[in-house]
Amino acid sequence: MALDLTSLPHNTLAAQLSETAHYFPDQEAFVAPGERLNWRDLESAALRTAKALMAAGVQRGDHVGILMGNGGPWLEFFFACACIGATTVPVNTRFKAEELGYCLKQADVSCLVFASSFLGIDYCHMLEEAEPGIKLAGGLPGSHLPRLRLAIMTGSGDLPAGAMSYENLLARSDATDDKALMARARTVTSEDVLLIQYTSGTTSFPKGVMLSHANMLLDARAAAVRMGVLPSDRYFSIRPFFHVAGSTLSILVALSTGCCLLTLPKFDVSENLRVLQDEQCTLISGNDTIFLMLMAHEDFARTRLHLRGGWAAAGPEVMQKIHDVMGATEVCNAYGQSEASPNVLMSHRRDPIELRVSGFSYPHPGIDVRLADPNTDEPVESEQHGEIQVKGWNVMRGYYQLPEMTAKAFTSDGWLKTGDLGERDEQGRFRMVGRLKDLYRVGGENVAPAEVEEVLHAHPAVQQAQVIGVPDARLGEVTGAFVLLKQGQAATSEDLVDWCRQRCANFKVPRYLAVVDTFENIGMTGSSKIQKNKLREHAIALWQLDQTSSKA
Numbered sequence: 001m002a003l004d005l006t007s008l009p010h011n012t013l014a015a016q017l018s019e020t021a022h023y024f025p026d027q028e029a030f031v032a033p034g035e036r037l038n039w040r041d042l043e044s045a046a047l048r049t050a051k052a053l054m055a056a057g058v059q060r061g062d063h064v065g066i067l068m069g070n071g072g073p074w075l076e077f078f079f080a081c082a083c084i085g086a087t088t089v090p091v092n093t094r095f096k097a098e099e100l101g102y103c104l105k106q107a108d109v110s111c112l113v114f115a116s117s118f119l120g121i122d123y124c125h126m127l128e129e130a131e132p133g134i135k136l137a138g139g140l141p142g143s144h145l146p147r148l149r150l151a152i153m154t155g156s157g158d159l160p161a162g163a164m165s166y167e168n169l170l171a172r173s174d175a176t177d178d179k180a181l182m183a184r185a186r187t188v189t190s191e192d193v194l195l196i197q198y199t200s201g202t203t204s205f206p207k208g209v210m211l212s213h214a215n216m217l218l219d220a221r222a223a224a225v226r227m228g229v230l231p232s233d234r235y236f237s238i239r240p241f242f243h244v245a246g247s248t249l250s251i252l253v254a255l256s257t258g259c260c261l262l263t264l265p266k267f268d269v270s271e272n273l274r275v276l277q278d279e280q281c282t283l284i285s286g287n288d289t290i291f292l293m294l295m296a297h298e299d300f301a302r303t304r305l306h307l308r309g310g311w312a313a314a315g316p317e318v319m320q321k322i323h324d325v326m327g328a329t330e331v332c333n334a335y336g337q338s339e340a341s342p343n344v345l346m347s348h349r350r351d352p353i354e355l356r357v358s359g360f361s362y363p364h365p366g367i368d369v370r371l372a373d374p375n376t377d378e379p380v381e382s383e384q385h386g387e388i389q390v391k392g393w394n395v396m397r398g399y400y401q402l403p404e405m406t407a408k409a410f411t412s413d414g415w416l417k418t419g420d421l422g423e424r425d426e427q428g429r430f431r432m433v434g435r436l437k438d439l440y441r442v443g444g445e446n447v448a449p450a451e452v453e454e455v456l457h458a459h460p461a462v463q464q465a466q467v468i469g470v471p472d473a474r475l476g477e478v479t480g481a482f483v484l485l486k487q488g489q490a491a492t493s494e495d496l497v498d499w500c501r502q503r504c505a506n507f508k509v510p511r512y513l514a515v516v517d518t519f520e521n522i523g524m525t526g527s528s529k530i531q532k533n534k535l536r537e538h539a540i541a542l543w544q545l546d547q548t549s550s551k552a
Contacts, residue, residue: 011190013082046079060085090242101130116157208400220252367392440469461489
């Protein structure tokens with residue numbers, strides 16, 4: 001079957017899927033290792049899965065977690081959930097058991113689709129740690145995750161007794177007829193929550209950003225206009241689908257334009273270059289780390305590339321190199337955050353290269369941006385730096401089940417507080433110049449110091465831990481930590497790093513860690529508060545780091 005576009009609510013993913021499949025049925029839609037799908041095939045697979053999920057009891061408004069690497073099944077379940085009014089909860093594939101359990105519980109996930117393993121990680125074992133009930137037939141819902149009723153495993157491997165295989169799920173699709181699926185699809189509105197994106201912030205654990213169908217689809221379309229995406233384009237993106245740069249700015253950009261999306265399950269420089277060359281990719285996206293690694297690889301050769309544009313979250317030097325060295329002469333500079341769907345500012349492909357390199361760009365139509373004093377939220381003068389604040393159709397619906405954190409994210413007059421420092425030029429363009437928050441980025445991954453500090457504080461020998469981002473030539477920033485031990489307790493730096501490695505994602509694990517006797521001489525104020533900036537200065541000197549390698 002195909003969805004009837006004329007009967008579907010406007011600005012929903014189901015309507016966009018129907019339109020794209022109608023106009024570009026035989027055009028290649030998605031390419032990954034071992035996978036080539038056209039738009040008709042992708043729609044058919046999504047609708048079959050949608051009917052199977054309905055037959056398995058997934059209701060409108062249910063939260064469905066997806067834990068797997070980039071691939072066709074990720075798209076299939078994301079689109080299927082959208083068609084039946086369920087909300088997708090992307091799960092970071094680098095989470096450890098404790099982080100997985102927190103995400104599934106806080107998000108009230110009632111159905112989880114998971115790969116048996118990915119990049120050497122045994123997700124079956126990890127899920128058994130987060131919810132032991134999955135090991136038993138009829139064990140769901142269990143005591144740890146009482147809302148989790150259904151777990152669906154893709155891939156080969158030993159199926160947990162309490163889970164269902166992907167094949168068995170699809171066998172149920174005939175139990176739901178086409179009319180029932182269409183009836184469900186018609187109930188979905190553009191303001192329904194399409195996705196809950198977990199993002200690091202200033203709290204100890206990530207917060208779930210609620211984004212609607214309209215939030216994400218309109219943002220994808222606006223970004224596609226700035227980039228000049230055509231149905232004939234071949235768009236390579238290594239961005240993980242569990243990030244909004246992967247869902248909105250990769251998947252939905254392709255869906256809204258009919259172009260072909262190409263990806264890989266992991267970032268392998270040589271393999272990335274092979275795909276760019278062999279598949280004749282015309283568009284690319286990523287942060288500065290990705291582009292620098294591509295250009296520095298021995299296999300890199302501009303003459304074998306076919307790039308014309310895309311987007312990059314990168315500084316002036318890297319932007320210029322993307323233009324000059326990679327030959328992506330229409331590349332656009334992009335700024336945003338998960339709470340804004342994510343793109344707020346993007347240069348236009350036809351802007352002079354000097355402007356795109358500088359990072360100055362206008363907000364999308366219908367999005368307002370202002371610079372304000374972060375303490376008073378009063379707008380600042382034109383020539384002053386201020387916090388970037390946003391209002392418009394791309395702004396999130398709030399943080400899931402966190403009303404107090406949601407309130408703190410907005411000013412009293414309704415502007416989203418980004419926590420980023422920005423400036424404005426004489427023509428009214430904006431750019432980010434730094435971060436007001438303690439948040440730092442490790443190779444494109446957001447890390448909140450409190451997340452790592454909480455892991456260290458759980459160690460029996462630790463009295464106090466302070467974590468900061470420190471410069472790194474390859475990743476931009478990495479984790480640095482200072483630890484004060486309890487009196488009479490002993491632990492080496494190696495012990496503490498190993499403790500973290502077993503309990504949090506690899507990108508959060510401290511690259512540098514020092515055990516200290518006191519914080520008083522390296523960053524403590526008279527009121528006993530740790531000054532992160534002073535701590536970072538001390539770290540740079542102590543570990544002899546090159547400060548110029550840090551990316552703003």
